[in-house]
Amino acid sequence: MLAAARQTVDSPSLNEARETLRRVWGHHDFRGLQAQVITEILAGRNAVAVLPTGGGKSVCYQIPAMLRPGLGLVVSPLIALMSDQVASLRQSGVAAARLDSNIPPQERAEVWRMIESGELDLLYVSPEGLSGGNLLERLTELRLSVIAIDEAHCVSQWGHDFRPDYRLLGRLAQHFPGVPRLAVTATADARTREDIRTQLSLEDAAEFVDSFARPELILSAERKDGSAHKRVVELVKARPGKSGVVYVGSRDGTEALAEKLLEAGIPALAYHAGLDKDVRTQRLEQFLEADAAVMVATIAFGMGVDKPDVRFVIHADPPAAIEAYWQEIGRAGRDGLPADGITLYSPSDMAWAYRRLDGRDMAPEVKQVQARKVRQLYAMLEGMACRALSVRRYFGEDVSEPCGQCDICLAPPESVDVTEPAQKALAAAHRLGGRFGRGRLVSHLLGTTKEVSDFESGLSTWGIGKEFSPQGWRDLIDQLLFEGLLKEDPNDGRPLVGLGDGEAVRLVYRGERRVALRKQLEKLDASTRSGRPRKRTREALASLAPENAALFEALRAWRRDEAARQHVP
Ligand code: ADP
Ligand code: MG
Ligand code: ZN
Numbered sequence: 001m002l003a004a005a006r007q008t009v010d011s012p013s014l015n016e017a018r019e020t021l022r023r024v025w026g027h028h029d030f031r032g033l034q035a036q037v038i039t040e041i042l043a044g045r046n047a048v049a050v051l052p053t054g055g056g057k058s059v060c061y062q063i064p065a066m067l068r069p070g071l072g073l074v075v076s077p078l079i080a081l082m083s084d085q086v087a088s089l090r091q092s093g094v095a096a097a098r099l100d101s102n103i104p105p106q107e108r109a110e111v112w113r114m115i116e117s118g119e120l121d122l123l124y125v126s127p128e129g130l131s132g133g134n135l136l137e138r139l140t141e142l143r144l145s146v147i148a149i150d151e152a153h154c155v156s157q158w159g160h161d162f163r164p165d166y167r168l169l170g171r172l173a174q175h176f177p178g179v180p181r182l183a184v185t186a187t188a189d190a191r192t193r194e195d196i197r198t199q200l201s202l203e204d205a206a207e208f209v210d211s212f213a214r215p216e217l218i219l220s221a222e223r224k225d226g227s228a229h230k231r232v233v234e235l236v237k238a239r240p241g242k243s244g245v246v247y248v249g250s251r252d253g254t255e256a257l258a259e260k261l262l263e264a265g266i267p268a269l270a271y272h273a274g275l276d277k278d279v280r281t282q283r284l285e286q287f288l289e290a291d292a293a294v295m296v297a298t299i300a301f302g303m304g305v306d307k308p309d310v311r312f313v314i315h316a317d318p319p320a321a322i323e324a325y326w327q328e329i330g331r332a333g334r335d336g337l338p339a340d341g342i343t344l345y346s347p348s349d350m351a352w353a354y355r356r357l358d359g360r361d362m363a364p365e366v367k368q369v370q371a372r373k374v375r376q377l378y379a380m381l382e383g384m385a386c387r388a389l390s391v392r393r394y395f396g397e398d399v400s401e402p403c404g405q406c407d408i409c410l411a412p413p414e415s416v417d418v419t420e421p422a423q424k425a426l427a428a429a430h431r432l433g434g435r436f437g438r439g440r441l442v443s444h445l446l447g448t449t450k451e452v453s454d455f456e457s458g459l460s461t462w463g464i465g466k467e468f469s470p471q472g473w474r475d476l477i478d479q480l481l482f483e484g485l486l487k488e489d490p491n492d493g494r495p496l497v498g499l500g501d502g503e504a505v506r507l508v509y510r511g512e513r514r515v516a517l518r519k520q521l522e523k524l525d526a527s528t529r530s531g532r533p534r535k536r537t538r539e540a541l542a543s544l545a546p547e548n549a550a551l552f553e554a555l556r557a558w559r560r561d562e563a564a565r566q567h568v569p
Contacts (some may be wrong), residue, residue, distance in 0.1 A: 011042045011451040012067035020063050026094050031056060033208045038063055041146055041180050046205035048152070048196060049184045052212055053330035054306075056183040058085060061148030064180070066094065067120050068145035072122045075130065076150040077163055084279060084306075089122065093210065098124035115142065127154075127165035136175060144179045147172055152183035153323070156195035157366050167197075173201035181205070186330070187323035190396050212326065212392045213399075216333040217341050219387040220407035224344035228316050229257055233264045235314055235342060236294055240309035243287070246296045247328055249317030249349075257316060258296040268311055271297035273521060302328060308335035318345040320353070321373035322380060322394050343352035343381060350378045372488075372495065379478035384408065384415055384509055384518050393484055415516035419508065421468060422485070425476060428461035429486055434498030438488070440496050442473045479517055 017038050022028050029039070032055055041064040051057050065072020076082045082098045089096035097111045097120055106134040114120040130136055149155070157165035172181065183196050183205070197203050223229055232246055246261075248254045251272040261268035267290065269283045287295045288307050295301060299319075313332040319325040323342070333339030353374045357367060380390045386402035386409050393399065402409050428445050436444070443449040444456060447463020458464060465473060477497070480486040485505055488495035499505050507513035 004382060011044060014039055016067055017063045020066060021059060024094060032210045034060055037208050040206050041182055044180050046181045046202050047208060048193060048202055048205045049208040050188050051210045052214060053327050054334045055210060061146055061182050062122060062148045070143035070145035071120055072146045073144055074124045074148045074150060075123060075127055076124055077154050079126065086124055095120050096122040100126050100129050110497060126530060127169060131165060131168045134315055140175050144176055145318050147176060147181045149177055149183045152196050153185040153188045153192055154193045154201045158192045158369055159196050170201055184502060212395045212397055216336055216338050217329060217404050219341045221345060221381045222345040224346050228344045229260050231314050231344060232257060232314055233260055236261060236266055237264060239312055241292045243292050243309055244294050244312035245310060245331060246294060246314045246316055247418055248296060248298060251298055252297045254298055261294055266294055268294040268296055271295055271301045273300035274547060281409055304561065305331060310339060312340040315343040318343055318349050322377050322391055326391055337403040345381050375478060382518055383479060384516050385483055395477055415517050415518050417514055418517045419511060419514045421465060421476055422480060422508055424464050425480060426485060426508060429497055431459045431461045434496050437495055439498050442470050445473055446470060476517060
């Protein structure tokens with residue numbers, strides 16, 4: 001009690017923090033949840049903060065490190081990220097340094113001298129750096145002001161960028177009792193947040209989750225043909241004099257596309273992890289300094305890149321998951337002015353994403369979660385719901401107001417009304433009472449469950465959806481998940497499907513809210529009208545992932561039925 005009281009009296013005030021923000025960074029005031037997070041740390045308590053990319057997570061630990069007595073320890077996953085931050089802190093007159101494998105022995109000794117003399121406010125280390133050598137041991141003898149774990153989603157295999165070394169950070173709690181610890185990340189769904197708490201012994205930490213809204217981002221997605229180079233050139237040309245990032249799935253791909261852009265007279269640079277470090281640094285600087293430059297990059301480019309006037313991010317190949325999507329697109333419009341986020345994707349990209357997962361060595365339940373992330377990404381890209389809304393709901397925000405500026409909001413795509421099958425799926429999910437996963441819901445609707453129980457076969461919804469393909473149902477269920485009509489509850493990697501928002505579900509039951517599934521493959525339909533229709537359709541279908549072909553067939557069947565119904569007098 002006494003200790004706590006004294007702590008509060010002694011702890012620096014938020015006013016001092018604000019004064020530091022103004023003096024060192026020149027920002028007028030805190031934004032979003034920064035002030036709350038900083039207050040928590042200044043009072044010596046732990047916190048978990050999920051703030052959007054560009055939201056200003058760094059000052060949440062930098063300021064407490066400067067104001068509280070002792071050394072602030074920052075764990076960060078990338079050397080490039082650390083070196084950027086340290087350089088810019090030093091430029092602003094903050095005593096910061098980093099210790100990582102790239103620091104030569106002489107400089108290392110100098111850093112230690114500053115640490116031990118108490119001159120240093122902030123020390124950046126990598127998780128590997130902490131686990132190797134005697135760094136941790138030497139640090140335990142010092143007084144620490146705060147321990148920050150940046151990009152904390154890396155600790156969780158439910159996140160999208162798991163780093164085994166992050167697991168070791170759980171030990172920090174025992175090594176530094178009483179030192180406030182702050183985990184920050186831009187991307188963590190509820191499950192990942194829970195895992196971050198467990199892994200990092202942050203069970204008692206206050207949680208701050210900011211809105212994921214980025215109203216300056218104008219989102220769109222479109223299906224692409226083949227490599228999409230031509231389309232990217234078109235999109236970039238339509239934005240003359242603007243800076244942007246184009247993400248490409250392969251290293252070779254970045255070089256080839258940069259070449260194409262250069263041929264079209266656009267100042268483009270390629271960037272990927274296979275390039276020499278000096279070349280990378282040079283290109284990064286060129287990009288940061290240019291008024292208008294296009295960086296054609298793999299995902300090696302990005303974490304920590306802070307160019308305020310990026311006016312567009314184009315995914316020539318789709319991102320890995322919605323987390324990555326938001327993080328990568330989020331690099332546009334950091335100055336708060338409008339910026340475009342355009343994603344090009346194809347069924348074969350999706351098939352490839354699944355195949356790649358298959359080849360990876362990971363626990364089956366992790367694979368399942370990752371597969372779900374792929375599914376959710378493509379459901380969003382192909383979906384009928386406002387993109388900004390889909391993303392924010394994915395991150396657990398309870399919002400329902402469409403953004404009014406994404407491609408879907410501006411021009412709702414042609415769609416197939418699937419309200420009736422949706423009612424069946426919702427009824428089935430209701431009867432099954434949230435006991436089963438998505439696959440079982442589908443086989444229940446189809447009446448094909450193996451080893452069906454009396455309970456299940458006795459339900460009125462058993463086999464009521466025989467007319468659709470399994471893939472048709474899966475797509476519809478994804479759509480219902482996206483609209484919040486169904487929800488998936490985590491359950492040891494086997495999510496259980498239950499009913500979502502009750503009021504919305506009731507509206508669908510009563511037919512007062514329609515459910516639509518995006519009409520697929522408009523281009524295929526168009527091509528059947530010219531030339532040799534049957535053959536071209538068949539050829540085109542053959543080139544598609546089987547699940548899309550199945551859906552296409554199902555949609556055609558629906559449309560046939562629809563047409564037939566309309567002709568009945
Ligand atoms: P994050 O790590 O959350 O992606 P950063 O910490 O790198 O974001 O900050 C992004 C940018 O926002 C930086 O240029 C930073 O100086 C700026 N920033 C941080 N806090 C504020 C604030 N309160 N007002 C204005 N700009 C801010
Ligand atoms: Mg950051
Ligand atoms: Zn929208």
